[in-house]
Each structure stands twice: as C-alpha cells, then as structure tokens.
Amino acid sequence: MTDHELESRLRTALEHAAPNDLEGVLSRCETGKGTVIDMTNELQPKKKKNRWAPLAIAACLALVLVGGGGGYYYYTANNAVASLVSLDVNPSIQLEVNKNEKVLSATPMNDDGAEILANMDLKGTQADVAMYAIIGSLLQHGYVDELANSILITVEDDDQARGEKLQQALTQQADAALANAQVNGSVLAQTLQNSQELTQKAQEYGISTGKAALIQAIVAGSNNTKTFEELVGLSINELNLLYTAQIPVEGQTTDAQQNTGGANTAPITTSGSASQSAYIGLDAAKQAALKHAGVSASDATFVEAEYDYDDGKMVYEVEFHVKGTEYDYEIDAQTGAVVKYKSEQNGTNVGSGSVNTSSFIGESAAKQAALTYAGIQESDTTYCNAWLEYDDGRAECYEVEFMVGSTRYECKVALTSATVIECEQENYGGQTGQSGGSAASSTDIGAEKAKSIALNHAGVSASQTSQLKVERDVDDGVLEYEVEFKANGMEYEYVIHGGTGQILKYESDRD
Numbered sequence: 001m002t003d004h005e006l007e008s009r010l011r012t013a014l015e016h017a018a019p020n021d022l023e024g025v026l027s028r029c030e031t032g033k034g035t036v037i038d039m040t041n042e043l044q045p046k047k048k049k050n051r052w053a054p055l056a057i058a059a060c061l062a063l064v065l066v067g068g069g070g071g072y073y074y075y076t077a078n079n080a081v082a083s084l085v086s087l088d089v090n091p092s093i094q095l096e097v098n099k100n101e102k103v104l105s106a107t108p109m110n111d112d113g114a115e116i117l118a119n120m121d122l123k124g125t126q127a128d129v130a131m132y133a134i135i136g137s138l139l140q141h142g143y144v145d146e147l148a149n150s151i152l153i154t155v156e157d158d159d160q161a162r163g164e165k166l167q168q169a170l171t172q173q174a175d176a177a178l179a180n181a182q183v184n185g186s187v188l189a190q191t192l193q194n195s196q197e198l199t200q201k202a203q204e205y206g207i208s209t210g211k212a213a214l215i216q217a218i219v220a221g222s223n224n225t226k227t228f229e230e231l232v233g234l235s236i237n238e239l240n241l242l243y244t245a246q247i248p249v250e251g252q253t254t255d256a257q258q259n260t261g262g263a264n265t266a267p268i269t270t271s272g273s274a275s276q277s278a279y280i281g282l283d284a285a286k287q288a289a290l291k292h293a294g295v296s297a298s299d300a301t302f303v304e305a306e307y308d309y310d311d312g313k314m315v316y317e318v319e320f321h322v323k324g325t326e327y328d329y330e331i332d333a334q335t336g337a338v339v340k341y342k343s344e345q346n347g348t349n350v351g352s353g354s355v356n357t358s359s360f361i362g363e364s365a366a367k368q369a370a371l372t373y374a375g376i377q378e379s380d381t382t383y384c385n386a387w388l389e390y391d392d393g394r395a396e397c398y399e400v401e402f403m404v405g406s407t408r409y410e411c412k413v414a415l416t417s418a419t420v421i422e423c424e425q426e427n428y429g430g431q432t433g434q435s436g437g438s439a440a441s442s443t444d445i446g447a448e449k450a451k452s453i454a455l456n457h458a459g460v461s462a463s464q465t466s467q468l469k470v471e472r473d474v475d476d477g478v479l480e481y482e483v484e485f486k487a488n489g490m491e492y493e494y495v496i497h498g499g500t501g502q503i504l505k506y507e508s509d510r511d
Contacts, residue, residue, distance in 0.1 A: 078098055078099075078100065078102070079098065080098060080099070081096045081097070081098065081104060082097060082098050082157065082159070082162065083096075083097040083101075083127075083155055083156065083157040083163060083166055084096060084155070084156040084209075085131075085153070085154070085156075086152075086153075086154045086156075086209065086210040086211075087151065087153055088151070088152040088154075088207075088210055088236050089138055089143050089150070089151055089152075090110075090148075090235055090236070091108070091112035091113040091115065092108070092110050092112070092113050092208050092211070093106065093109060093116060093134060094107045094109055094208065095107075095127060095130060097127045097166065099162070101126055101127045101128070101166060101169070102124060102125065102126060102127065103123055103124065103130045104123065105123060106123065106130065109207075109208060110206075115141060116138060116141060116143070117134075117137075120133060120134075120137065122134075127166060127170060128173040129173075131153075131170045131173045131174055131177075132173045132176070132177045135151070135173075135174050135177035135178065136177060136181075138151075139181050139183065144178070144185060145183070146183075146275060146277050147275055147277050147278050148235060148236075148275055148278070149183065149184060149186055149272070149275040150187075150236045150237040150239075150240040150274050150275070151174060151185060151186070151187050151236065152187075152188045152189075152190075152214060152239075152240075153167065153170050153189045154191075154192060154208065154209065154210025154211075155189075155190075155191045155192070156192045156193070156194070157191065157192075157193070158194060160191065163193075167191045170189070171187055171271065174187050175187060175271055175272075178272075184272060184273075184275075185272050186271065186272035187270065187271045187272060188214065188236070188240055188243070188270050189270075189271075190210065190267075190268045190269070192213055195209075195213075198212045198213055198216065201216070201228065205232045207232065211236070211239075212228075213268075214236075214239055215232060215239065217243060217268060218243050218246065219231070221243070221246040222246065230309070230312075234309065237274050238309070238314060240270065240274035241276070241307045242307055242308070243268070244273075279333040279334055280331075280333065280334070280335075282305045282306075282316060284336060285305060285316035285318055285333070285336070286302065286320075288329075288331050288336045288337075288338065289320070289327065289331060289338070289341070290320075292329070292338050292341065293322070293329075293341075293343070299322050300320040301320060301322070301363075301385050301386070301387045302319070302385065303319040303320060303385060303401070304317065304318070305317070305318045307333065308330070310339070310340075313332060313333070313334075313339070314333040314334065315331060315333055315339055316329075316330070316331040317329070317330060318330075318331060321387040321388075323388070324388055324390045324395070325343055326343065326344045327341070327342075327343045328340075328343075329341045359415075359416050360395070360416060361398075361415065361417065363386040363388075363398065364386075366386045366398035366400055366413040366418075367384055367386045367400055367402075368418070369400075369413045369419070369420055370400035370402070370409065370413055370420060370423065371384070371402070372418075373411065373420040373423055374409055374423065376402070376404055376409070378402075380404055381402045381403055381404050382402075382403040383401075383402060383403055384400070384401075384402035384403075385400070385401050386399065386401075386413075387399055389412070395415060397415060398412070398415065406427060407426065408425070408426050409424070410424045410426075411423040411424075420508070421509070421510055422509045423506075423507070423508055424507045425505055425507075426505055427502075427504050427505065443499045443500075444479060444498055444499065445481075445496075445498060445499070445500075447472060449501060450483055450494075450496040451468070451470050451481075453483075453503065454483040454485075454492065454503075457494070457503060458487065458490075460487040460488065464487045465485040465487045466485070466487070467484070467485060467486050468483075468484070468485040469483070469485070470482070470483050472498070478499075479497070479498030479499055480496065480497060480498050480504065481494075481495070481498055482494070482496075483495075483496060489510065489511050490509065490511055491510075491511045492508050493506065493508075494506045
C-alpha cells in the first residue's frame with residue numbers, strides 16, 4: 001500500500017468517526033515520535049477517557065508500519081538525495097534523485113527551464129522516465145532541432161559506480177527519445193563528484209555544475225589559450241563542437257582529452273554528432289582559405305581544419321603548406337569570410353626553381369619511411385601528411401605527421417634518404433590494442449620490464465647502449481617508467497605505462 005493510499009483510507013475513516021482532524025493527528029504523531037514511555041505495574045488514577053486517542057494511536061501505528069515495519073526509516077531513506085542530475089541545452093533543469101532513482105524534485109535553473117517544466121509534475125517518477133518526458137518537452141518547444149541538436153546530461157554523485165549507472169540509463173533514454181522523434185541529436189554525458197571549484201564557478205556565472213565542467217574541459221584542452229569567461233555564454237551545441245574538435249580520434253564516442261581539475265570521475269562521452277547546419281562546413285572553409293591564398297587544393301597539404309572560438313564568434317582554423325610556405329587562416333564559420341590570416345615562408349619557394357630538389361626522395365617516400373619506422377600501415381591511419389620543412393632559406397627535412405587510433409606521430413625524415421632523423425609519439429588517452437590505454441593499474445611491471453620494452457621497440461640490445469637510465473615516476477596518478485639511452489648514434493627517450501607496459505610516448509634524435 002502506498003503512502004497516498006494509506007492517507008486516503010485514514011482520512012475516510014476519520015471523517016466517518018469524528019470531525020476532520022487528520023492533520024492535527026499526524027502533527028501530534030510527529031511531535032511525540034521517539035518518546036519512550038516507561039511501563040510499570042502500579043495502578044494509575046483513572047483519568048477521563050479521551051475518545052480521540054484510539055484514532056490517533058491507529059493513525060500513528062499505520063504510518064509507522066508503512067513499508068513493512070520501518071516507516072520512519074523508509075521515509076528518510078527514500079527522501080534523501082543520492083544524485084543530482086542536470087540537463088542543459090539552453091534550458092537548464094536540475095533533478096534531485098534518491099537511491100532508488102526516483103525523482104524527489106525537478107527545478108528549472110533559468111526561465112527557459114521553467115517553460116520546459118510547465119504543467120509537468122515529475123515528483124515520484126523514475127529518473128529515466130522523467131528524462132524521456134523532458135526531452136519530449138524540449139522537442140515540442142523547439143529547443144532541439146537541426147540547427148542545435150546537442151544535450152548535456154550530468155550526474156553528480158559521491159558514489160561513482162551509482163552515478164555512472166544512472167548516467168548510462170539517462171543517456172539511453174535521451175537517445176531513445178531523440179530517435180523516436182527522428183531527430184539526429186548529440187548527447188554529451190558525464191559523472192562528477194563533489195568539486196568546490198566547479199560549484200563556485202557555476203554559482204558565479206549562474207550556470208549548472210555540468211556546464212561548468214564541460215567548459216573547464218575545453219579550457220584545459222586548449223592549453224589554457226581559451227578562458228572560462230569567453231566560453232560561458234556559448235550554447236551546448238557550440239561547446240560540443242569545440243570539445244570534439246580538440247579530440248583527434250574520429251568516432252561517435254570519445255574520451256575527455258583533459259580532466260577538469262579532479263572534478264571528473266569518468267570521461268565526457270558523446271553520442272551522435274553536434275549539428276553543423278548553422279555553419280558553412282569544414283570543406284567550404286578550406287576552399288575559402290585556398291581561394292584567398294590563390295593556390296589550388298592539389299598543391300596544398302592540409303595540416304588541420306577544425307572549429308574554434310575567437311573574438312566572440314565561431315570560426316574554422318585552417319592550416320596548410322604549399323611549397324615551403326605555411327598558411328594559417330581563421331574563417332568565419334557562418335559567413336565564410338576571412339577573419340584572420342598569415343603566411344610564413346620558411347625558405348625559398350620550391351616552385352621558383354632556385355632550389356634543386358632532384359635529389360630529394362619526395363613526400364610519398366618520406367611518408368613511407370616514417371610509417372615503416374613506426375611499424376604502421378597507412379591504411380590504419382586517420383590521416384597522414386608530409387611536407388618540406390625549411391630553415392633559413394634552406395630545405396631542412398620532410399615533416400611527416402599521422403594519427404593512429406588515439407596516438408599522434410610527428411617525424412622528421414632526411415631529404416635525400418629514407419632516414420628518420422627524429423620521431424615523437426603522443427597518446428591522447430584513448431585505448432590501443434589490449435593494453436587498455438593509460439588507465440591506472442595496480443600491477444607494476446618493474447624497471448627491468450620497462451627497459452626491455454623500450455629496447456625492443458628501438459631494435460637494440462642493452463650491450464649496444466650507453467648512458468642507459470630508468471626512472472620510476474607517477475604522473476596524474478598513473479605509474480610510469482622513463483627510459484633514456486643512446487645507441488648507434490641516436491638518443492632515445494621513452495615513457496612506459498607502469499601497469500600495462502604500453503609505450504605512452506617516445507622520442508628519438510640524432511646524438
């Protein structure tokens with residue numbers, strides 16, 4: 001029997017037996033709750049009979065017995081807030097949820113949120129059902145459409161496992177609601193634990209803690225070239241575009257590139273793709289830059305083209321090389337106008353004929369040399385670019401850059417031979433092979449194993465090395481081994497994951 005049914009029956013019984021004094025009876029029960037009455041065998045003087053006493057006792061007993069004999073505990077446990085759920089688009093809504101994933105309250109955090117919750121009573125409903133209803137209201141009021149399709153779901157819970165479980169359930173319901181409405185939406189989801197820094201930021205700018213965490217992740221991913229203040233006014237769709245642009249791994253589900261100062265207990269994940277319908281698109285931005293530079297696409301080697309936010313507007317950052325000249329452009333994402341540009345000629349233009357390139361191996365051979373050095377097939381790369389690098393008017397080497405999974409390689413190859421002069425590898429936090437990425441592990445492979453992994457990768461034996469050094473370190477809670485040595489005229493530096501043996505980073509330079 002539910003609390004509501006019990007109260008209804010008690011009300012009916014009292015109305016038939018006496019004037020309507022249910023509220024007073026319940027109040028007196030609350031006042032006397034916890035009082036201990038000593039029972040003795042002494043005869044007490046006979047008192048005037050109170051005809052309301054049996055009804056009051058019956059009401060108190062009935063309330064105490066709700067839920068199978070522990071009503072007070074039942075009430076307390078089921079009305080205690082276990083998780084805070086925030087949903088952000090432009091409307092912002094916060095749900096208080098108990099340990100049974102039932103909604104205790106639904107609160108709008110801005111005027112648009114009040115419009116979404118109008119005429120909706122979500123108290124007592126399951127959290128995933130409430131999420132489905134809120135998404136439906138967002139769609140009905142036009143806050144999610146083909147121009148802005150991104151939704152941020154954040155669960156704050158001190159119990160990480162419980163928070164992540166609720167986050168997954170809510171994300172599934174949001175995806176289902178969007179799919180049923182035939183809307184190509186994008187849902188970002190994250191689980192947070194208590195962070196005083198994020199809470200203060202959220203209160204200072206009048207936003208949810210979830211949006212504050214997303215902004216902080218973008219700021220960290222930009223190496224602090226962006227500020228919290230300049231991003232706080234952006235929509236969730238715009239923040240989604242900026243966040244995913246920082247992560248070089250293609251796909252619909254991505255890990256957070258940076259943490260948020262200890263606030264995140266799990267990565268920010270995304271499903272679907274943020275809408276680009278309000279913008280001209282990456283291909284059009286490339287064409288605008290090439291047209292302004294007066295070069296053809298066949299002559300250009302693109303290094304990057306991605307979303308950015310600068311001087312109060314969304315832009316595309318486009319960078320490419322053409323015969324020794326490096327071009328950097330910012331293209332207005334809405335109009336296609338050139339906002340900023342610069343070109344830097346690293347040396348004499350190869351096309352002018354003043355540099356004899358007949359002895360050079362060429363970009364294709366340079367690519368193959370770098371791929372072979374790294375033990376990678378080009379078909380396994382996300383992208384693979386090569387160009388001539390100049391210094392003081394002279395062609396210095398070939399620069400080769402490629403991406404495999406979550407690892408980026410940057411190599412320098414000699415001009416006239418397929419010799420790799422230098423190669424750096426950087427892991428962006430994704431998982432590679434069976435090693436499980438850079439996740440922390442309680443296993444310690446030990447210094448000898450780390451040294452062996454580095455030597456095997458470099459293709460040298462310990463007897464061929466000099467100045468061999470292995471150091472054990474902990475970086476951001478991850479056990480690592482730093483291995484350095486010299487061999488065959490080369491200097492090597494490795495960072496090995498201390499739990500899995502994965503090579504997190506390595507460099508090799510001419511000694």
